[in-house]
Amino acid sequence: MSVTKAQRDNYQQLVKKHRPARTIVKNTIRAFIVGGLICEIGQVIQTLFIRYGHFKPTEAGNPTVAVLIFLSAVLTACGVYDRFAQWAGAGSAVPVTGFANTITSAAMEHRSEGWIAGVGGNMFKIAGPVIVFGVVSAFFVALIRYIVTHL
Amino acid sequence: MTRIGRQTWDFSRGTGVYVGGVGTVAGQLESAGPLGTNFDFHLENDRVDGDTWEHSEQSMFGKAAQIALENARVASEELDVLVGADLNAQLTGFYLGLRAHPVPALGVYSACASICEGLAIASLIIHSQHGERAMVGTSSHTSTAERQFRYPTEYGAQKPPTAQRTVTGSGVAVLTNQPSAIQITHATIGKVLDYGIKSPWEMGAAMAPAAADTIAAHLADTGRKLTDYDCVATGDLGHIGHKLVKELLHEKGLTDTGHLTDCGMLIYDSSQPEVFSGGSGGACCSLVTFGHLLKEMLAGRYQRILVSATGALLSTVSTQQKDSIPGVSHAIVFERKDGM
Numbered sequence: 001m002s003v004t005k006a007q008r009d010n011y012q013q014l015v016k017k018h019r020p021a022r023t024i025v026k027n028t029i030r031a032f033i034v035g036g037l038i039c040e041i042g043q044v045i046q047t048l049f050i051r052y053g054h055f056k057p058t059e060a061g062n063p064t065v066a067v068l069i070f071l072s073a074v075l076t077a078c079g080v081y082d083r084f085a086q087w088a089g090a091g092s093a094v095p096v097t098g099f100a101n102t103i104t105s106a107a108m109e110h111r112s113e114g115w116i117a118g119v120g121g122n123m124f125k126i127a128g129p130v131i132v133f134g135v136v137s138a139f140f141v142a143l144i145r146y147i148v149t150h151l
Numbered sequence: 152m153t154r155i156g157r158q159t160w161d162f163s164r165g166t167g168v169y170v171g172g173v174g175t176v177a178g179q180l181e182s183a184g185p186l187g188t189n190f191d192f193h194l195e196n197d198r199v200d201g202d203t204w205e206h207s208e209q210s211m212f213g214k215a216a217q218i219a220l221e222n223a224r225v226a227s228e229e230l231d232v233l234v235g236a237d238l239n240a241q242l243t244g245f246y247l248g249l250r251a252h253p254v255p256a257l258g259v260y261s262a263c264a265s266i267c268e269g270l271a272i273a274s275l276i277i278h279s280q281h282g283e284r285a286m287v288g289t290s291s292h293t294s295t296a297e298r299q300f301r302y303p304t305e306y307g308a309q310k311p312p313t314a315q316r317t318v319t320g321s322g323v324a325v326l327t328n329q330p331s332a333i334q335i336t337h338a339t340i341g342k343v344l345d346y347g348i349k350s351p352w353e354m355g356a357a358m359a360p361a362a363a364d365t366i367a368a369h370l371a372d373t374g375r376k377l378t379d380y381d382c383v384a385t386g387d388l389g390h391i392g393h394k395l396v397k398e399l400l401h402e403k404g405l406t407d408t409g410h411l412t413d414c415g416m417l418i419y420d421s422s423q424p425e426v427f428s429g430g431s432g433g434a435c436c437s438l439v440t441f442g443h444l445l446k447e448m449l450a451g452r453y454q455r456i457l458v459s460a461t462g463a464l465l466s467t468v469s470t471q472q473k474d475s476i477p478g479v480s481h482a483i484v485f486e487r488k489d490g491m
Contacts, residue, residue, distance in 0.1 A: 003360075008347045015348065015356045018394050020312045027309075076305050085307025086425060092307055101307050109303030112203040126306060 027089045034091030042068055042095075065096055072097035076104040102126040156372025158365075160275060163336040163486075168274040170335065170485070171284070171327040172223025173441035174215040178293070178319025180426070181438065184419045189442045190320070191218045197294065197319050204304075205243065208292035208321075212237070212248030215288060215321035223284075223325035230254045230325075231282030234273045236265030237290045238317075238433050240299060244290045248321075254286070262462030263358075263387050264341070265289050266322070266437040267481035271338035273326050274483075280328075288323030291432030300351070300467060314352045315389045315431035318418060322437025330488065333448055337373060337484040341365035343464065345477035351470050354431055355392020355415075358461035361478035362388060363399035365459050369482050370405065377407040381453040384444060386436035386460035386480070387415035389429030414439035414458075436460040448487045455486045 045067050049060040075081040081101050085092040092098055103123055110122035124131065153161040162168050177190035178197045187193070192214055199207035212235070220227060233256040237244030242258040249256065261268045266289045273285035294304045296317035302308055326335065341361055348357040362385045370376065377383060377400075388396055393413040400408055414436045415429035440458050447453045459482035465474070 003344060003346055011346045011360060014395060014398060015353070018391055018398075019353075019356075020391070022311065076307075079305060082305050082307045083424075086309055089309040093309075098307065101305070105303040105305035105307075108305055109298055112205070126302065 030087070031089045031091035031094075034088040035094055038068070038091070038095045038097055068096050069100040072100035073104040076101050077108065081105075099127060099130065102130075156368070158341070158368045159337055159339045159372035160271065161337055162274050162278045163334075166278050166280055166328050167330060168277045168335040169327055169329060169331040169488075170333040170445065171225060171325040171329065171331055172219050172221070173322065173324045173445060174218030174220070174222060175323075175438050175442040176211045176215045176218070176321045177438060177442070178211075180316070180423060181318055181320050181418060181430075184423060186418055186439065186443045189446055190438065191215075191442070194319070197292070204292055204294040204298065205239065208237065208239070208244045208290050208295050209248035211292070211319075211321040212244055212288065212290040212323070213251065215290070215323040216249055216252070216286060219286065219288070219323040219325050223327065225284055225325055225327070227252045227254060230284050230286050232257060232273065232276055232285045234259060234269040234285060234287045235289060235323075236260055236269060236433060238262065238296050238299065244292075244295070245288075248290065252286075261479050261481065262464055263291075263431060263433050263435060264460040264462030264479050264481050265433055266440070267338070267386070267458065267460035267483045270324070270326070270335065270483045271340060271481060274335045274338055277326055277328050284325060284327045286323060286325050288321060289433040289437045290321035291317050291319065291434040293317040293319045293432070296432060300465075310425070310427060311352050312427055313350075313355065313391055314427040315354055315387065315415060315429055316419065316426045317432035318387075318430045318435040318438060320434040320438045322434055322441040324437075324441055332488055333445055334486045334488050335483060336486045337369070337482075339365055339369040339372065339459075339482040341368075341459075341480040341482070343477045343479050345475055347475045349473065349475050351465060351476065353391075354387075354463045354476070355389040355428055356395055357463045357476040358386075358478035358480065359388055359392045359395035360399060361480040362386075362392075362396045362459050362461045363403065365480040365482050366400065366457070367403045367405060369457065369459075377405055377410065380410060380455055380457045382444060382447070382456040383411045384436075384440070384456065384458050385411070385413045386458070386462070387429070387431040388413045388461055389415040389427075389431065390421075391428045392461075417443065445485065448485060451487075453487065455484065458483050458485065
């Protein structure tokens with residue numbers, strides 16, 4: 001006798017009853033604060049590049065992102081970033097540091113399978129979809145902008 | 152062999168099946184847990200000798216097997232069969248980890264329920280006199296499981312409280328037809344049950360119906376009650392799955408769940424970092440059963456126990472293709488033989 005639909009539905013109710021509530025409010029506040037702080041750090045770094053590195057404000061963005069990516073990669077390599085992310089949630093995932101973490105962690109994980117097939121083949125395993133859909137959506141946004149400005 | 156009822160094999164008459172010796176190897180977090188001191192060997196680092204996670208798991212399996220053989224005072228050449236499992240694709244933990252032993256080998260798989268499947272098959276071999284000594288074991292490693300089923304170890308993804316931590320360790324037992332203090336008297340083979348759970352973060356919920364079904368089938372087949380056991384342990388349901396299996400047993404009219412526990416709840420303390428709902432993985436049930444429950448029997452605190460290991464049947468492909476996750480659970484009865 002296989003499981004009937006009624007039994008499944010009953011069980012889903014039971015599971016729902018015992019599933020601990022996700023702490024959405026707490027998670028959202030943490031994500032807001034941590035995500036904001038990471039951006040704030042980025043802003044400080046950018047200001048330093050402008051003030052002491054004599055970068056133009058429009059050009060200071062790239063070295064700033066590079067520093068944040070470097071910091072995130074170092075923290076990932078030291079085994080700190082994943083623990084921080086469990087606490088911070090989206091706050092650590094959304095900024096560029098989260099993106100750097102996906103690439104660094106995948107590269108580290110697959111190092112044992114060699115440089116080409118391991119690191120090269122798997123580095124963008126998690127980041128790949130972000131890049132694909134980032135480029136696709138950028139294309140359509142650019143297309144819309146082109147049409148709007150040339151009409 | 153005698154089959155009683157629909158699902159239970161009875162080894163209590165005829166050639167007996169006994170536990171000759173066990174060997175347990177525990178990872179860092181497991182060693183620091185409440186049962187830590189019960190395990191035979193503790194890893195100082197989950198990455199053994201700076202090698203890969205997979206090699207570390209194979210090395211744990213080999214070490215646990217070596218300790219089990221020493222404790223059973225059996226040489227590898229005297230074994231008639233190896234039965235084992237792990238969670239790695241194509242059972243590389245078991246096959247590569249124990250390849251040094253020149254013994255006929257059977258790799259089995261029912262996810263984290265594999266230890267009881269292995270014990271059932273090995274018991275059947277000994278009971279039916281196809282062998283005198285068998286070695287049974289499983290391993291799992293949190294980082295090999297993360298890589299295979301989830302994300303890279305260092306990837307920062309937030310896990311929900313229903314998640315479970317894969318146990319790092321290996322538990323191995325040598326079974327023999329020579330009488331010892333602990334006998335395996337019954338095995339109940341479970342059915343695959345699908346209650347439509349789809350989230351891979353809710354393994355406890357996916358497996359609880361299978362555990363309840365196997366325990367109920369065992370009691371019906373043997374004509375026993377829950378209170379006939381000093382301990383009824385499920386494999387790796389965790390705290391949330393434990394509550395579910397309790398309710399499911401109550402629904403079946405089995406209300407004496409006072410002796411019901413779960414290996415996934417016992418292995419960690421809730422205050423340990425990132426253990427969420429508890430332990431899981433192929434080694435969860437074997438470590439707790441061989442390292443803790445059997446020792447409680449030897450100490451005289453338990454006379455008879457039922458261990459129902461639980462497995463969630465999924466692969467990375469089946470989850471990505473949105474298949475639901477059925478569960479399976481196999482149960483083994485251990486009985487203390489006084490005067491041994």
